[in-house]
Amino acid sequence: MIPLMKNAFYNEKETKDALSKFILETPRLSMDQKCFEFEDKFARFQERKYAILFNSGGSANLALLQSLKNLRYLKNGDNVGFSALTWSTNVMPIIQLGLKPIPLDCELRTLNISSNTFEKRINSVELKVLFITNTLGFAGDLDKIREICGERKIILIEDNCESLGSELPTGKTGNFGLASTFSFYIAHHMSTIEGGMICTDDHELSQMLRIVRANGWDRNLQPDQQSLLRKNTILIVSLMQNTLFMT
Numbered sequence: 001m002i003p004l005m006k007n008a009f010y011n012e013k014e015t016k017d018a019l020s021k022f023i024l025e026t027p028r029l030s031m032d033q034k035c036f037e038f039e040d041k042f043a044r045f046q047e048r049k050y051a052i053l054f055n056s057g058g059s060a061n062l063a064l065l066q067s068l069k070n071l072r073y074l075k076n077g078d079n080v081g082f083s084a085l086t087w088s089t090n091v092m093p094i095i096q097l098g099l100k101p102i103p104l105d106c107e108l109r110t111l112n113i114s115s116n117t118f119e120k121r122i123n124s125v126e127l128k129v130l131f132i133t134n135t136l137g138f139a140g141d142l143d144k145i146r147e148i149c150g151e152r153k154i155i156l157i158e159d160n161c162e163s164l165g166s167e168l169p170t171g172k173t174g175n176f177g178l179a180s181t182f183s184f185y186i187a188h189h190m191s192t193i194e195g196g197m198i199c200t201d202d203h204e205l206s207q208m209l210r211i212v213r214a215n216g217w218d219r220n221l222q223p224d225q226q227s228l229l230r231k232n233t234i235l236i237v238s239l240m241q242n243t244l245f246m247t
């Protein structure tokens with residue numbers, strides 16, 4: 001047996017000392033400067049415009065699908081394809097949010113969906129979203145899968161929780177779709193003890209993800225974004241009131 005994880009720490013003593021110092025000295029333990037620095041650095045590493053930090057990869061998956069629903073990319077009952085070989089927290093949010101999970105076969109050689117297994121499946125079922133998992137550091141032919149998604153108007157999102165740092169000749173895994181999720185749980189490549197991230201280049205989605213992360217509040221948005229959002233909300237509410245008044 002080869003253990004998946006030998007030690008949770010890299011430079012164990014230095015890391016534990018730094019962590020203890022941080023806990024003793026910081027006025028806030030979460031959602032502060034260090035988190036923002038991490039988001040910035042991670043976005044640069046992954047070569048995406050936005051990185052939004054979450055408390056786990058599972059939460060990141062749930063928040064991503066919830067945000068796609070909030071933005072009307074998805075509605076109740078829509079078909080969401082997922083890799084038959086994946087983690088439970090890739091499938092559960094699909095079910096939890098009232099969407100229909102459609103499993104897609106994986107290739108034995110790569111343990112992942114390929115354009116071949118994908119094409120075969122979408123001939124018999126219509127998908128709104130493909131939530132593909134890049135399993136155990138491997139990936140399918142994501143460039144071809146992205147192409148098919150473009151032709152069929154299927155939104156591609158990647159669960160890259162097991163494949164941080166993997167690269168294909170056509171790019172890093174996690175950069176082929178609208179957004180991708182990552183996990184920093186102790187058993188993964190890089191750990192924040194518990195933690196997750198979502199990367200995207202889409203500004204509107206990045207804002208919605210920050211709102212979903214804050215349980216519906218706009219407090220993690222920039223002040224100019226907050227005032228625009230609040231102005232629009234007041235406009236919508238007053239339009240609704242007018243409509244109600246007139247009917």
Ligand SMILES: Cc1ncc(COP(=O)(O)O)c(C=O)c1O
Pocket residue numbers: 055056057058059061086087089090133159161162182183184185195196
């Ligand atoms: C593919 C995949 N997605 C999501 C997750 C969930 O990540 P977390 O444990 O940070 O919730 C995992 C966890 O190992 C995973 O392997």
